[in-house]
Structure formats: C-alpha cells, structure tokens
Amino acid sequence: MKTSILLVLTVIGGLIGWRASAQTLSGTVTDSVSHKPLERAVVCVVAQGRRDSLRVSTDTSGIYEIKKVPPGDVFVVVSFIGYRTQTRLLRAGTRGDLGNTALVPQVREMQEVVIEAPAIRLKEDTVEYRSDAYPVRKDAVLEDLLRKLPGIQVDQNGNITAYGRPVTKIRIGGKDFFLGDPKLATQNIPAEIIDKIQVIDDKSEQAKLTGFDDGEREQVINLSIKKNRMDSYFGNLTAGAGNDGRYLSAVRAFRFDQDQQLALIGGANNTNGTNITSGATTSGPPDNNAASMGVNFSGKLAAHLTLTGSYNYSTSHSITDQWSRREYFLDTSYIYLQDVHSDSRQQTHSIQMALGYGVGKNDTVIFRPSLNYGINHRQTANAFSFEDAAGDTTSQGTQAYSADNTSPNLSGTVTWLHRFGKPGRALTANVSAGPGPVRETDNNFSTNHIYTPSLLDTIWQTSDIHTRKQQYSASLNYVEPLGKNKSMEVSYNYNRNENLSAKDVYDISALNKSLNDSLTNSFDNVLVTHRIAVNFRQGNKKYNYQVGLGVQPTLLDSRSVIMDTPRTFRQPSLEVVPVASFYYQFSANRRIHFYYNGATQQPSIAQLQPVPDYTNPLFVAEGNPNLKPSFNHNFRVSYNDLDRLTGRSFFLNGYSTVQQNAIVSNITLLTGGKQVVQPVNIQGNYSIGSSYNYSRPFWGRQFTLSANGSLGYNQNVSLQSGVRNTGKNWTGAQGLRLMVTMGKWLDLTSEGVYTFNNSVYSLAATAANRVSSWAFRQEGRVDVIGDLSLRYTFSYTINENVPPGVSPTITLMSMVLEKRILHEKGILALSVNDLFDNAVGYSHGWGQGYTEDDQNTVMGRFVLASFTWKFQQIRAGAKMPGGVSR
Incomplete structure (x- = not known):
C-alpha cells in the first residue's frame, strides 16, 4: 500500500514538474555574423487564435526567459531593429530551452518605421x-x-x-x-x-x-x-482680477540655444501663487500678498569658461489665524490650547553663481560665490490656556510678541581638480568660507494667570541679539587606480565653525527700562574637526561597491559670560566614521542600491548656551554646555524593476537610522503648565521604514493604475523631569490612483489615500493616541467644444478620531473655464477657488511626549478672470509643435 501511494505521489510530482517546465521558454539571441549577443531584442509568444501576446526583451548577454506560456500551439517571434524577424511555430508540449536564435542583418532598404523609445x-x-x-x-x-x-x-x-x-x-x-x-x-x-x-x-x-x-x-x-x-x-504674460480684491500677474520668458540658457520669471499676487489658473485649490493663508522676480543664466562665456548663476528677489506679507490643541502624556495628562494671530513680512535677495574655468587639459577650477540677504518682521498675538485630565482649566493667559531681524550671508567655495597622466589618478582641493552676521530685536509681553495657587506671572522684556557665524573648511582628496576597475581614495578634511552670540535683555516697566543681568549674556562657541579617511572602490557595468573608514577628532570649545562671570566648557571627542555602498544591476530593467554612512550631528549654539530663554513664557528653554555630539548610523536600500515594453514600474525603498548620544529634551513641568526644557544626551532612539510605488499602464497608455504606500516606526526616548519616557510611533499610508487619458480632449486622475498615525508613551496616563484619515481626490480636464476647456480639482477628506472643535470632513473644489483665442496665442479664463467655501486646513503631528492637532483658516471662495498671452520665436528650420516647420 505504501509503495502504491509513493508511486502515485511520484507520478503526480513528475507531472507537476513537467507542467511547470512546460510553461517556461528560454534561450539566447545573437548576431548571425559576429555571433555577439543582442541586448534588448524583443521575443514574443503568440497563441494561435489570439491577438494578445507575451513579450520580453533580452538582457546584456542576449538571454531571455518567458514564464506562464499558454498550453497548445504558439508562435515565437524574435525581432531586433536592423535585423530580419524570425517566427517559429512550437507545438503543444514543446517548451523549455529553445537554444540560440541567430538573427540575420537586414540589408535591403526599408520603408520609414516609427520606433517609440521606452517610457x-x-x-x-x-x-x-x-x-x-x-x-x-x-x-x-x-x-x-x-x-x-x-x-x-x-x-x-x-x-x-x-x-x-x-x-x-x-x-x-x-x-x-x-x-x-x-x-x-x-x-x-x-x-x-x-x-x-x-x-x-x-x-x-x-x-x-x-x-x-x-x-x-x-x-x-x-x-x-x-x-x-x-x-x-518663448514665454507668456498673465494678468487677472477677481472679487474681494484678488489679483495676479506673472511673466515667464525663456531663451535656449546650444550653449546658453536664460530665464526671466516674475509676478505678484494675493492668491497664494498662480495655481488657481490651472484648476487647483489654493491652500495658503487667506491674506497673503507676494511678489517676486528672478533671472537665471547658464552657458559658455568663452572656450574654457562657463557660468551658471541666478538672482532672485521676493517679498511677502501674510496674516494667519491658527487654533491648536496639544495633549501631553506625563505623569498625568494635560492639554494646552492656543489661538494665534500672526502677521509676517519678509524680503529676501539671493545671488548664486558657479564659475568654471579649464586650465589646460588636466586642470579645472570652479568658484561658487553665494550672497543672501533677508529682512524679516514677525508679530503674534496668542491667547492660551491649560486644562488638566478632568477638563478643568488650571491657567490661562495672553502673549504679544514681535521680532525684527536682518541676516546677510556671504559665502564662497573654490575647488581645484588636477588629473595626472595615469588614467584615474586625480587630486582635488577644496576651500570654503562663509561669514553670516544676524541682528535681531525682540519684544515680549505676556501674562499667565495660574488658578491654584492664585498667581499672576507677568513678563515684559525687550532683547537685542547679535549673532556672528563664521565657517571655514578645507579638504584634500587623492585618488589612485589599483588596477582594472579598482581604485583607492585618501582624504583629509578640516572644518572650523565659530558662533558668537551676544544677548542684552531689558526689563520694562511703566517707568523705566533696566538691564536684566541674569539673562544678559555672551556666548562664544568654536567647533574644530579633522577627518582622515581611506576608501576602496571596485566595480564594472554590472556592479560596484565601496567601503571606507574615517577617523574624526573633534574639539568643542565654548566660553560664556553671565553677570560678568566667565565660564569655559571644553568637549573633546573622537569619532570613527564608516561608509559603504553597493550597487548591482540584475538586468537592463532591474537594479538594487544599498548605502550606509555614519554622520555626526553637533549641538546648536542655542542648545549649548546655559541661559534661560523666555521668548515663550510657558516653554522656557535653557542650553546645556555639557552636550556631546550625536552620531547617526544611516542605512538606505532601494530596488527598482521596470518593464520598458509595457511601461510597468515598481519602486521599493527602505531606510533606518540609529542614533547614539541623541540630543533630546528633558522637560520639567512646573505649576500652571509651565515647562522648563533643557537638551540632554540619551540612548535608544531609532527609526525604520519603507515605501513602495507600483504603476502599470494599459490599453495603449489610455489608462494607468498606480498603487503606493509607506510604513514607518519611530522610537523616541526623552526625559520627563529626569524620568525616561519612551514614545513609540507608527505611521503609514496606502494610496490607489487611476489616470485616464483619451487623446488630447480628456484627462482624468482619481485617487484615494488612507493614512494613520498611532502613538503611545511609556509615561502616558491615557491610551494610545490614534488618528487616521481618508482622502479622495479627483482632477480633470475636458475639452468641451473646440477651443473651450474645463478643468477642475475636487477633494473630500474624512478625519477620524479628531479632537473636539475640529471638523471631521473637509470638501474642496475649484474650477476653471478657458477659451483659446488669437490662433491659440491668447487664453481667456474664468476661475473659482473653493467652490463650497469650506476654508479650513487641518494637520496632526506628534513631538516629544505630546500629540498636536492644528486647524487654520485658508483662502476661501473667490472668482477670478484672467488673460494669458503666449509668445515665441522658433529658429528657422526648426519644427514647431505639431510638426509644422518655419
């Protein structure tokens, strides 16, 4: 009996194995004359009586494999550009390795053939x-x-x-x-x-x-x-006006030739940009006037001299209103509520350049200067309150705050590259410098009424802050080839960062203004690093890898003067900094990348300065001069798989970061919800996550279906009054999108996305905080009649587990109707923003020991009429869009 059962199982297994092998075809494709493999030759399998087919392309070795071949008789068609196509009939049961197919070059004259490159x-x-x-x-x-x-x-x-x-x-x-x-x-x-x-x-x-x-x-x-x-x-000019004083204007002009590129971009609006003319909903503040102008140039100035540069000027004035609810998880939960009214004005000038000069055949010099200048004014009015776990108000107050600052920043980098006579041998030197002084004046008036015990805490201060940042660096890199596809690099890097901060704080009363000695201070911080590293690299067209190791001694030298008493802090450290990468290409369509590097993260001057900062009277920040630099281990991997024949694509990415000596906050809770925050070093922080995207077009690319998603986990360890508080946070998203394109008259995109954010803390007195949302969005364009088009964007969002006072649903829709005139050189448009006048924005986030929900007003419904004029001048003989030559 056992023998019979074994015999039956053996026969079934053999049939299954034969069936599996019968569903796969493989082989090679070569040139019949040179016998070299033909990469990207197309191999198709067509079943008799059917129009659709299976198709693959050969790899770099001319090898192909086709799986899931249907039963019965099939045709195998092998083709390659410039060669005669071969067709072979395979009878049912003939599967497996077909051996080599040698294609014969096509020497006869062919009629015109249109070949479409892979997407x-x-x-x-x-x-x-x-x-x-x-x-x-x-x-x-x-x-x-x-x-x-x-x-x-x-x-x-x-x-x-x-x-x-x-x-x-x-x-x-x-x-x-x-x-x-x-x-x-x-x-x-x-x-x-x-x-x-x-x-x-x-x-x-x-x-x-x-x-x-x-x-x-x-x-x-x-x-x-x-x-x-x-x-x-070519370019265009746009102007528009609408109700409630809405307006926009824009100019775009471009000039391209073989050696030079020139662009001029500018405009002014109070519609948060010009997206309204494309049918999208603006989501910025309801009051926002902005203007900008920029010029970009790139090209050759002489035979061995190239220049890339841009200048950009922008100015803006925006007014925003935001309501926030922050829930803390300490020994007992409590809630911080605030209503903030902000008024912000900004001006910036930015000049960026890159000048390259070739000195002979073996030397290149590149100079990159940069100049940025900003003027900023900000003032806020904040009404806040604290509630305990029972929902009773424990304190409430107001704050009026304003700040003015200017921040000029000039920096430059000079790079020299020398190539020796031996191929692959090179020497690179780099020097950079970047001073950046900042001056700021702050005014702060706040009151906080604490109920139990009854106490009124008042702060009325003004501060003058002078900050000077200076950065100098130099590096030297030498590369030596070690043989075929192998090389070694030896490098040295020097960096010096100096930050000098002087802060004068004055207490203001109804009668006078007096210097506050305990808060007035000067702080000088100098960070010097040396780094010596050796790297080895090997690879070819199919793969490459690199491993390296660096040693980085660091000296952090700080000097603080408070109440005329100097204090000196000195923090030497030694870091070992590894780096590794690996790349492998399985075929012309599939590859994988892996990266690892270690990086130090130095504490900022604010984190080091041992003086309390009362800018926000409820969150008093005080630096820690004994902070050590944190060190991050960063891992990242990416995998890509494409089918160039069908257009299918798959992207997969993963990442992880492990922190040593992570810089986190130690939060101490005082009476009435007031907090004192000081940075400290801690162990146990890390994050890990992944994301993917899959896309597949079908029916002649008229339809494209895409799926994308992400999943991440973060562990954040902090301190609450000296006690470890471990936060565990899961985030994720899953989306599905369908795009439909019917010629030039219809374009639709429909998308649905689900997101979630779950957080739990070891010191939390309540259950885990869970927030999720469903978002549905559709945007489309339809050419109604002739030159008349309709575009729209519609979105519907469902927010789950939101706190009281937050709208659970948000519906937004914008539309634009346009008419082309003057032989399509002119466009008349009538646009409506936020058709349902549902002007509200919502976001959920988390931080150290808390979760926060924010709701802010955004630009509501308005109607705007605009006109766009297009201009262009195409060189003689060039084909214009549509195939018409000038």
Missing part, C-alpha cells in the same frame, strides 16, 4: 522618463507633468517627493535652475518644451569629482529640452 529607463543613479509618454494639457507646467510620473508625488503646496525622498534641486541640461528653489522651476517651466525628465540620486560635488561616494545624497531632477525649442525664445 522609463534605468541607469546607475538615474531613472529617466520620456515626457511625451505622459501627455498633459496644453499650457501645462512642469509640476503638472511630474504628477503623472510613477514614483513621484507633488503635494498641494508644490513640494516634490521622489521615491519617498524630497527633491531639492531642478536642473536644465545639468545646470542648476534657480539654486535651492525647485518650485520656481516646477511652477513656471512649460511642460511642452521638455524632452526627458531624469530623477537623479545625486552625489555630493566632492563625490562626483573623485568618483567615491561619501554618503551625502540628495534627490535632483534634471530636464532636457526638446531640440525644436533650442535656438529659440
């Missing part, structure tokens, strides 16, 4: 998108295009996130566009001029010069311009 491509540090694979409306800007790209999110404020990390720069042709302000590019550059979008996991300038990864990375977007927009200028 997405992978490179070592870059994901490249072909812009015309993601059609957008006429007159769309870069921001509209980015919203359609898999793995990229753009929030309502225009902030860009790529694969879970913020985008910090926009470049055109590899040159920075308005350094440090991506929104100037995303909200102004026309989408129609863009050929390709590259999302680059960019290395530091030092790493790009030496080829060695120092672990400092940022997400950067680089744009390439369509050839038919080179040697041309």
Whole structure:
C-alpha cells in the first residue's frame, strides 16, 4: 500500500514538474555574423487564435526567459531593429530551452518605421522618463507633468517627493535652475518644451569629482529640452482680477540655444501663487500678498569658461489665524490650547553663481560665490490656556510678541581638480568660507494667570541679539587606480565653525527700562574637526561597491559670560566614521542600491548656551554646555524593476537610522503648565521604514493604475523631569490612483489615500493616541467644444478620531473655464477657488511626549478672470509643435 501511494505521489510530482517546465521558454539571441549577443531584442509568444501576446526583451548577454506560456500551439517571434524577424511555430508540449536564435542583418532598404523609445529607463543613479509618454494639457507646467510620473508625488503646496525622498534641486541640461528653489522651476517651466525628465540620486560635488561616494545624497531632477525649442525664445504674460480684491500677474520668458540658457520669471499676487489658473485649490493663508522676480543664466562665456548663476528677489506679507490643541502624556495628562494671530513680512535677495574655468587639459577650477540677504518682521498675538485630565482649566493667559531681524550671508567655495597622466589618478582641493552676521530685536509681553495657587506671572522684556557665524573648511582628496576597475581614495578634511552670540535683555516697566543681568549674556562657541579617511572602490557595468573608514577628532570649545562671570566648557571627542555602498544591476530593467554612512550631528549654539530663554513664557528653554555630539548610523536600500515594453514600474525603498548620544529634551513641568526644557544626551532612539510605488499602464497608455504606500516606526526616548519616557510611533499610508487619458480632449486622475498615525508613551496616563484619515481626490480636464476647456480639482477628506472643535470632513473644489483665442496665442479664463467655501486646513503631528492637532483658516471662495498671452520665436528650420516647420 505504501509503495502504491509513493508511486502515485511520484507520478503526480513528475507531472507537476513537467507542467511547470512546460510553461517556461528560454534561450539566447545573437548576431548571425559576429555571433555577439543582442541586448534588448524583443521575443514574443503568440497563441494561435489570439491577438494578445507575451513579450520580453533580452538582457546584456542576449538571454531571455518567458514564464506562464499558454498550453497548445504558439508562435515565437524574435525581432531586433536592423535585423530580419524570425517566427517559429512550437507545438503543444514543446517548451523549455529553445537554444540560440541567430538573427540575420537586414540589408535591403526599408520603408520609414516609427520606433517609440521606452517610457522609463534605468541607469546607475538615474531613472529617466520620456515626457511625451505622459501627455498633459496644453499650457501645462512642469509640476503638472511630474504628477503623472510613477514614483513621484507633488503635494498641494508644490513640494516634490521622489521615491519617498524630497527633491531639492531642478536642473536644465545639468545646470542648476534657480539654486535651492525647485518650485520656481516646477511652477513656471512649460511642460511642452521638455524632452526627458531624469530623477537623479545625486552625489555630493566632492563625490562626483573623485568618483567615491561619501554618503551625502540628495534627490535632483534634471530636464532636457526638446531640440525644436533650442535656438529659440518663448514665454507668456498673465494678468487677472477677481472679487474681494484678488489679483495676479506673472511673466515667464525663456531663451535656449546650444550653449546658453536664460530665464526671466516674475509676478505678484494675493492668491497664494498662480495655481488657481490651472484648476487647483489654493491652500495658503487667506491674506497673503507676494511678489517676486528672478533671472537665471547658464552657458559658455568663452572656450574654457562657463557660468551658471541666478538672482532672485521676493517679498511677502501674510496674516494667519491658527487654533491648536496639544495633549501631553506625563505623569498625568494635560492639554494646552492656543489661538494665534500672526502677521509676517519678509524680503529676501539671493545671488548664486558657479564659475568654471579649464586650465589646460588636466586642470579645472570652479568658484561658487553665494550672497543672501533677508529682512524679516514677525508679530503674534496668542491667547492660551491649560486644562488638566478632568477638563478643568488650571491657567490661562495672553502673549504679544514681535521680532525684527536682518541676516546677510556671504559665502564662497573654490575647488581645484588636477588629473595626472595615469588614467584615474586625480587630486582635488577644496576651500570654503562663509561669514553670516544676524541682528535681531525682540519684544515680549505676556501674562499667565495660574488658578491654584492664585498667581499672576507677568513678563515684559525687550532683547537685542547679535549673532556672528563664521565657517571655514578645507579638504584634500587623492585618488589612485589599483588596477582594472579598482581604485583607492585618501582624504583629509578640516572644518572650523565659530558662533558668537551676544544677548542684552531689558526689563520694562511703566517707568523705566533696566538691564536684566541674569539673562544678559555672551556666548562664544568654536567647533574644530579633522577627518582622515581611506576608501576602496571596485566595480564594472554590472556592479560596484565601496567601503571606507574615517577617523574624526573633534574639539568643542565654548566660553560664556553671565553677570560678568566667565565660564569655559571644553568637549573633546573622537569619532570613527564608516561608509559603504553597493550597487548591482540584475538586468537592463532591474537594479538594487544599498548605502550606509555614519554622520555626526553637533549641538546648536542655542542648545549649548546655559541661559534661560523666555521668548515663550510657558516653554522656557535653557542650553546645556555639557552636550556631546550625536552620531547617526544611516542605512538606505532601494530596488527598482521596470518593464520598458509595457511601461510597468515598481519602486521599493527602505531606510533606518540609529542614533547614539541623541540630543533630546528633558522637560520639567512646573505649576500652571509651565515647562522648563533643557537638551540632554540619551540612548535608544531609532527609526525604520519603507515605501513602495507600483504603476502599470494599459490599453495603449489610455489608462494607468498606480498603487503606493509607506510604513514607518519611530522610537523616541526623552526625559520627563529626569524620568525616561519612551514614545513609540507608527505611521503609514496606502494610496490607489487611476489616470485616464483619451487623446488630447480628456484627462482624468482619481485617487484615494488612507493614512494613520498611532502613538503611545511609556509615561502616558491615557491610551494610545490614534488618528487616521481618508482622502479622495479627483482632477480633470475636458475639452468641451473646440477651443473651450474645463478643468477642475475636487477633494473630500474624512478625519477620524479628531479632537473636539475640529471638523471631521473637509470638501474642496475649484474650477476653471478657458477659451483659446488669437490662433491659440491668447487664453481667456474664468476661475473659482473653493467652490463650497469650506476654508479650513487641518494637520496632526506628534513631538516629544505630546500629540498636536492644528486647524487654520485658508483662502476661501473667490472668482477670478484672467488673460494669458503666449509668445515665441522658433529658429528657422526648426519644427514647431505639431510638426509644422518655419
């Protein structure tokens, strides 16, 4: 009996194994003449009587594998550009390894063939998108295009996130566009001029010069311009006005040729930007007047001289109102409530430049000066109160606060790169300096009435603060090749940061103004670091890895003078700083990246200064001169899998940070809810998380379905009156999005997102704090009749477990109706913002020992009429959009 059962199981297992093998085809594709493998050859399997097919492309070795081949007779079609296509009939049961298929070069003349490049491509540090694979409306800007790209999110404020990390720069042709302000590019550059979008996991300038990864990375977007927009200028002018005094004006002008780029961007509005003209809802403060003007230039000045630079001026005046509810978890829970009215005025001037000069064949010098000047005024009126766990008010008060400051900042960096005669051998030197004085005047008047025992705490003070920051650094890096695909780097870095702060505090009464000796102080902090490191790197086209180790001695030297009494603090330390990275490309479509680096985080001058700060009378901050630097172990891994034939994409990212000597706050609770906060070092803080994005177009890219999600865990250990308080916080999100594009007349995007935030604290007297929300959003464009178009954005948000006084639902909708005139050179638009007049914003966050809910007023309903005039001059012979030549 056992033998029979074993025989049956063996036969079944053999049939299952035969069935599995019968569903897979594999083989190689080569050139019949050179016998070299053909990468990216297309192999299709078509079942008889069916129109759809399975298809794959070969890897760098010409190898392919097709799984889940249907039963029965099938055709195998092998094709490659410039070669004769081969078709082979496979009878049912013929599966497995088909061996080699040798394609014969096509030598006869062919008729014109239109070949579409893949929508997405992978490179070592870059994901490249072909812009015309993601059609957008006429007159769309870069921001509209980015919203359609898999793995990229753009929030309502225009902030860009790529694969879970913020985008910090926009470049055109590899040159920075308005350094440090991506929104100037995303909200102004026309989408129609863009050929390709590259999302680059960019290395530091030092790493790009030496080829060695120092672990400092940022997400950067680089744009390439369509050839038919080179040697041309174009742009548009917009003006609009509406009810309640709403207005906007904007100018955008661009000039591109083979050697130079020039852009002029400016405007003024009180609509929180110009998003209203694109159908999106503005979400900023209800009273906000802003104006800006900027010029960006990049190009060759001479044969070996290049310049990239920008100047930007901006001014704004905004008034906001916000209600907050902060719930603390200490020995007993208590709640802090506040209503804040803020008035803020800002002016900034910014000049950024990069001047590169090639000295002969082997030497390059790059000079990067930077000048920023800001003038700021801020005043707030705050009404606050504290409640205990029973809901009884224990204290209440008011605060009137104002601050004026100016902050000029001048810095510069000079880099020299020398290449030796031996390939791969190079020497890089870098020197930088950056003084930055800041002057500020504060006025603070506050009263706090404590009920038990009855006490009135009053503060009326003015402060003059002078801060001078000076930073000097120098580095030397030498790279030596050790053989084929191997090299070693030896580096030395020196940094000196000096911060001098002088604060004069005066007590004010109805009769006089007197110096407060106990709060008046001067503090001089000098941080000096030396770092010696050795790195080894090896790799080829398929993989590379790097390991390195650095030693960093640090000296933190501080001197404080309080009441004419000097105090000196000295903190020497020695850190070992490792770095490692690994990259592997499984195929042309799949890759994995791993990074690790250790980094020190020095305490700020405010965290070191041993003097209480009564700027907020309820949260008195006092520095700790005995603080040690914290050290972060940072891990990050990313996996990308793309199908260039179907356009399917999958991005997976993971991260983790472990902190040693983390700088956290020790909070001591006093009578009436008053807190004294002092920074201390502690162990046990770490975070871990992951995110993913899956996208799949179908039906000729008319439909694209995307899913994205994230999950994170943070453990934050702090001190409450000297007792450890461990906070455990889970955050997560899951979204699903469907995009529909029907030619040029219909464009719809529907999205649903669920988010949650769960927090629990070891000292909490209450249960865990749980907040979640459902957000549904749809935006669309429909060409109604001829040149008449309708665009809209609709969102509906459900907030769960919100505190009393917070609206559980928020509904927002904005629309714009536009008519093209003057041969599409002019656009008349009628826009409405916040159709249902549901002007409210809500956010939930958490901090050390508390969770906070904020609700603020935003710009409500208004109607605005606008006119846009487009201008352009295309060089002779270039094709204009639509294929018409000039």
